[in-house]
Amino acid sequence: MGIGFSALCPYGSVCFLRDHYCSARVSSDCCKERRDPHMATRVRPSSKRCAIIGGSGFLGRHLVERLVDKGYTVNVFDIRQAYELPGVTFHQGDLCDRQALLVALKEVSVVFHCASPAPASDDRALFQRVNIDGTRTVIQACHEAGVQKLILTSSASVVFEGTDIKNGREDLPYAKKPIDYYTETKIQQEKLVLEACSKDKGFLTVAIRPHGIFGPRDPQLVPILVDTARRGKMKFIIGDGSNLVDFTYVENVVHGHILAAEHLKADSPLCGQAYHITNDEPVRFWDFMSQILVGLGYSAPRYHLPYTLVYGIALLLWLIAVLLRPLIRIKPTFTPMRVALAGTHHYYSCARAKKDMGYQPLVPLREAIVRTVESYPHLRKGK
Numbered sequence: 001m002g003i004g005f006s007a008l009c010p011y012g013s014v015c016f017l018r019d020h021y022c023s024a025r026v027s028s029d030c031c032k033e034r035r036d037p038h039m040a041t042r043v044r045p046s047s048k049r050c051a052i053i054g055g056s057g058f059l060g061r062h063l064v065e066r067l068v069d070k071g072y073t074v075n076v077f078d079i080r081q082a083y084e085l086p087g088v089t090f091h092q093g094d095l096c097d098r099q100a101l102l103v104a105l106k107e108v109s110v111v112f113h114c115a116s117p118a119p120a121s122d123d124r125a126l127f128q129r130v131n132i133d134g135t136r137t138v139i140q141a142c143h144e145a146g147v148q149k150l151i152l153t154s155s156a157s158v159v160f161e162g163t164d165i166k167n168g169r170e171d172l173p174y175a176k177k178p179i180d181y182y183t184e185t186k187i188q189q190e191k192l193v194l195e196a197c198s199k200d201k202g203f204l205t206v207a208i209r210p211h212g213i214f215g216p217r218d219p220q221l222v223p224i225l226v227d228t229a230r231r232g233k234m235k236f237i238i239g240d241g242s243n244l245v246d247f248t249y250v251e252n253v254v255h256g257h258i259l260a261a262e263h264l265k266a267d268s269p270l271c272g273q274a275y276h277i278t279n280d281e282p283v284r285f286w287d288f289m290s291q292i293l294v295g296l297g298y299s300a301p302r303y304h305l306p307y308t309l310v311y312g313i314a315l316l317l318w319l320i321a322v323l324l325r326p327l328i329r330i331k332p333t334f335t336p337m338r339v340a341l342a343g344t345h346h347y348y349s350c351a352r353a354k355k356d357m358g359y360q361p362l363v364p365l366r367e368a369i370v371r372t373v374e375s376y377p378h379l380r381k382g383k
């Protein structure tokens with residue numbers, strides 16, 4: 001077996017021959033022979049060398065910061081470099097470029113893949129190229145670089161078709177009619193990663209399915225909400241306002257990813273599986289939106305509109321936008337997808353993550369909302 005290749009330890013842990021370190025039982029015979037006792041104390045174990053693809057993004061950056069705190073050596077691979085952090089090496093490039101990826105994956109044993117084009121984009125070719133073809137390239141580069149674990153950020157929406165999901169488990173079938181093209185490619189991406197899991201090849205994979213990530217520096221949820229409020233369009237509640245949804249604080253999502261990486265072993269149930277990671281506190285969609293709005297000094301929506309009416313109007317506006325596209329580009333606020341997200345139940349059980357990796361959310365929803373509101377002083381009313 002060559003240098004840089006992993007072997008499965010008979011105790012079920014993964015041995016990293018590259019620097020003679022056993023991630024779990026350092027006393028096992030198989031590891032003892034290969035381990036240099038001096039190196040083990042001086043050199044950071046290879047299981048703590050990771051790369052975050054998409055590490056400049058919202059979730060990716062929070063993940064990077066936590067991994068650095070935990071003593072990991074971190075390489076970031078992203079199409080842009082958004083910040084600098086001591087202990088982090090940045091590699092700028094497109095994940096569809098295998099050669100560029102290989103440089104960032106050198107000597108790395110764990111890869112987190114949390115890059116994607118923004119869901120709001122309507123560029124289908126880009127989703128296909130990055131989320132599907134690019135993920136194939138990521139898997140191939142992991143094989144070539146001798147990476148042992150790949151943790152994908154998928155999405156709970158891979159099972160959502162725009163109708164109610166209550167306490168949905170991971171064994172729900174993938175959506176036959178996903179809510180948008182972004183989600184369609186997230187389904188393909190998740191399948192590719194989970195199918196690539198191979199104990200024989202020493203390449204283990206797992207998918208994390210978060211839902212409604214929010215927190216400091218999120219470029220989507222709070223900014224879209226405030227923008228809608230500032231344009232006077234946040235007066236209405238779609239439906240009776242009782243629909244429950246999961247919103248997940250970014251630090252809890254990060255915690256789920258790291259637990260997954262640390263529990264992913266050849267003899268663990270995580271191999272090739274998907275896991276919901278939520279705050280485990282489903283909340284009324286409109287209560288959550290109202291708490292953020294009121295926290296930032298805006299009024300909460302008050303007037304109710306029937307769900308089917310709003311959905312119908314959104315569908316009509318979307319059709320008009322599609323028909324007019326050759327002449328003019330219109331981006332309606334109320335897309336059918338947004339109306340479905342705002343007007344239906346969609347919350348998920350994270351019992352599987354609790355059982356298999358001991359997951360518990362670290363930050364409760366109330367505290368998460370306070371921290372989030374405080375982190376956007378520039379979006380307060382009047383600023």
Ligand SMILES: NC(=O)C1=CN([C@@H]2O[C@H](COP(=O)(O)OP(=O)(O)OC[C@H]3O[C@@H](n4cnc5c(N)ncnc54)[C@H](OP(=O)(O)O)[C@@H]3O)[C@@H](O)[C@H]2O)C=CC1
Nearest residue numbers: 054056057058059078079094095114115116153155212213
């Ligand atoms: N935010 C949410 O509520 C949820 C997110 N997810 C998933 O979590 C992951 C992270 O999401 P989030 O942090 O919100 O997204 P962000 O857009 O903030 O982060 C994604 C990062 O990936 C980069 N990127 C895009 N294309 C490429 C490429 N071809 N090569 C290298 N880097 C690229 C982006 O750069 P650039 O910005 O320049 O495009 C960005 O820095 C995604 O996979 C998303 O699907 C799942 C469920 C919910």
Ligand SMILES: CC(C)=CCC[C@@H](C)[C@H]1CC[C@H]2C3=C(CC[C@]12C)[C@@]1(C)CCC(=O)C[C@@H]1CC3
Nearest residue numbers: 212220221224225228236245246333338341342
């Ligand atoms: C739970 C989940 C998957 C959240 C993802 C975030 C976004 C899809 C939401 C962030 C702000 C939301 C929002 C609306 C829809 C869903 C969001 C875009 C509305 C457009 C719904 C209709 C309205 O009345 C206005 C809302 C503004 C905020």
